[in-house]
Amino acid sequence: KQEVTQIPAALSVPEGENLVLNCSFTDSAIYNLQWFRQDPGKGLTSLLLIQSSQREQTSGRLNASLDKSSGRSTLYIAASQPGDSATYLCAGNYGGATNKLIFGTGTLLAVQP
């Protein structure tokens, strides 16, 4: 069964700290892995998408890595800010007829000023 897991479920850090969010997946046959941000009461905003052939992607203070062999992805946030507080979701895209996304349950991040 294709499953995506995110640990920890919640994380609180002081402003300025670097942090890593973890995502693991059971089926390595993914097309890509995507990280989303979800603010309270809002929809999902795509942050980074890593193709299965790539090892990492960077956008500003965000860096996402992908290791298919171990079934893991990480999202690194440098110099965290209170505005980074949100829920972060990862999703493995397994393609197929549905362009199927399997979502993790998310990590709720709080950056304390």
Add this chain to the structure above:
Amino acid sequence: NAGVTQTPKFQVLKTGQSMTLQCAQDMNHNSMYWYRQDPGMGLRLIYYSASEGTTDKGEVPNGYNVSRLNKREFSLRLESAAPSQTSVYFCASSGLGAPGETQYFGPGTRLLVL
């Protein structure tokens, strides 16, 4: 360019009532999706439409029906709402629905069934 829009934003229903959730996209995308998000469960696919005129079941279709009205609009209907359908519902779309293609999400509809 509004992207993916959903109406209503919030809704409270009584058990047994019916309602339709509306979704529209202005990106000329072929594929559209309905997900539900429950605490501790992540987002799960209810139905999808690979192109205008086609719809197929996802992971959790029971209790729902969908209509792909045209290329822009994809509606989700609850014929007889149950408390188990209390959830946040997200609509998404992607260009061709090709494997690995990015999906763009709407802001969600928060539904409470009493």
